Amino acid sequence: MGVEQSIATAPDIDVLIVGAGISGIGMAAHMKMLCPDRSFTIVERRAQIGGTWDLFRYPGVRSDSDMHTLGFIFEPWKHEKSIADGPAILEYLNRIADERDIRRHIRFDSKVLSADFDSTAGYWVVTLQGEDGQRSRLTARWLYLGSGYYDYDKPYEAEFKGRENFKGEIVHPQFWPENLDYAGKQVVVIGSGATAVTIVPSMPEAAHVTMLQRTPTWYAIRPAKDGIANFLRKVLPEELAYRITRFKNVTMQNLVFKKARSQPQKVKDYLTNKLKEALGDKYDARTFTPPYDPWDQRLCLVPDGDLFEAIKAGRASIVTDHIDRFDATGIELKSGKHLDADVIITATGLKMVMAGNIAISVDGVPVDFADRYYYKGAMFSNVPNLAAVFGYLNASWTLRADINARYICDVLNKMKADGTQIAVPRLAPNHQLDEDDIYDFSSGYINRARHLLPKSASDMRWRLNQDYVRDNKWMRDDPIDDGVLEFGKARVAVQQEGQLEHAQ
Incomplete structure (x- = not known):
């Protein structure tokens, strides 16, 4: 039994x-x-x-x-x-x-x-x-x-007054429509986190893409290709090359995070200088100076500076303001300005x-x-x-x-x-x-x-x-x-x- x-x-x-x-x-x-x-x-x-x-x-x-x-x-x-x-x-x-x-x-x-x-x-x-x-x-x-x-x-959907009045399309990135047509259209992306930073330079078919942020974000620019990793793969066995690269990147992540905690001003200065190099005369302190220290929120990664390349080329821009309401043709801002939009993307978070x-x-x-x-x-x-x-x-x-x-x-x-x-x-x-x-x-x-x-x-x-x-x-x-x-x-x-x- x-x-x-x-x-x-x-x-x-x-x-x-x-x-x-x-x-x-x-x-x-x-x-x-x-x-x-x-x-x-x-x-x-x-x-x-x-x-x-x-x-x-x-x-x-x-x-x-x-x-x-x-x-x-x-x-x-x-x-x-x-x-x-x-x-x-x-x-x-x-x-x-x-x-x-x-x-x-x-x-x-x-x-x-x-x-x-x-x-x-x-x-x-x-x-x-x-x-x-x-x-x-x-x-x-x-x-x-x-x-x-x-x-x-269910994604996090911020409440926006007048949402029902907007005549265009409203999309949350978590549920991206398969056949969304934004070619030649005015697109506004609400948000300044990793999702928004990814989307904005990735819509070259749009007439223009505006990133609407309440507060600026700290950006980290780095190459999409890791030159050291690719070199090591050519001269070392694959697993050894991977192990060395992984150790290098873990160590660098750790050092940057701890430096941001112990010497935030130094990290701020470094990131700001990199932004100025990437943007040239398009750099605007109000748009790119967050009210918090680096790593109080996650740093937004910008591979090959693609966001800033889109801004310099005139395909994208960043507006810092607060939303008053949606209307039929776009977004009314609390400053009194209006953002025209055919498509609004609410990259407001998870x-x-x-x-x-x-x-x-x-x-x-x-x-x-x-x-x-x-x-x-x-x-x-x-x-x-x-x-x-x-x-x-x-x-x-x-x-x-x-x-x-x-x-x-x-x-x-x-x-x-x-x-x-x-x-x-x-x-x-x-x-x-x-x-x-x-x-x-x-x-x-x-x-x-x-x-x-x-x-x-x-x-x-x-x-x-x-x-x-x-x-x-x-x-x-x-x-x-x-x-x-x-x-x-x-x-x-x-x-x-x-x-x-x-x-x-």
Whole structure:
């Protein structure tokens, strides 16, 4: 009878990975390498892999990090361009999925609605919904959330008075129409973040593109091609060249971020001088001097200065003002000026969510992530067998995804060796943790979502730390069995062991 119960309570799979984007494909590849004897399934709500890079179809869509750090630690980036466009990133992910035999593990058109951890059985009970609306159930020992941090269904839409009066087209970049005709038209792009900075120089067919910003942004100009990386690839084995380039770029990212924190004026002066060089007599201090320090918000990457080339050529311009209202022919500004527009693009940002909007619960009790602390940037206090990826705010997303995937594989291997089914970062109710705001960024999308985000403490174990160089070493050196991550057996497994002992 004990054997029958054991079979009955075994989950369908060891690890359920949510999302077939960078985080999900990365976790699957790590499992193939580090714990190949464990089963996994990726569930992806869309019809193909890629996540963000499949969803976003706006003109010029590209990475805002170099691909030697946005690429995986285990898979060299082979393209000549380091700042890659969306199709090149999709090709990279698809190649990994095929070469590493990951694609057959993916269930497409499957949306995760809810996941409840059953402590008695020691696994997650997950409810899925297919494209046809049909629901199904899947059980998994672990849940790994690679679903990103924003709402795929609803972007952030700022409220604009008179929106209904505008006679042209209004488009949000998250849902770019397939056949949007903007040739010869006046286009206004509202926003000054990475999306707007990408779109503005990428619409040469338009009569003119105006970027309308409330406040200026700090820009970092760099070549789209990494000359050192391309040289190293010619003279060294591919993997060694990639490793050296990755180290170089990680080190530079880290140095620039820390310099911006410790000597903001020096970084301001450097960035301003580069802008003046790029723009010449088109430079205007009011348009290009933000009211905040560099890296209080993410620096906007401008590969090959393409935005500034478009401005110098007269194809694009930047207006700093506030919107009063939309009217039939464009936008009335609070200064009294009017921007004529045939097409308005609201690049006003993303709407953040936690856990991909999945209803997460433990033994039927809903989990409010805002009440939990991060554990090692990968798990959450008192939530068993759950991991998630929230990439770096000051560096490439994939750097964190690589760390977390490797760490969870190490945890899985320890659990197998010990014969345990449950791992939970245990935090007592009367803890004395010193809460620390790691989200010390003024970016709108973060400020709008602070009430949703998990907490961080000054203690390295209980934070989403923002220093990849330190994190990478610390996560390798700190023991898995650290006295905080508590390992145990499911109640059913304990009962079965008792029955076996009694029978003997």
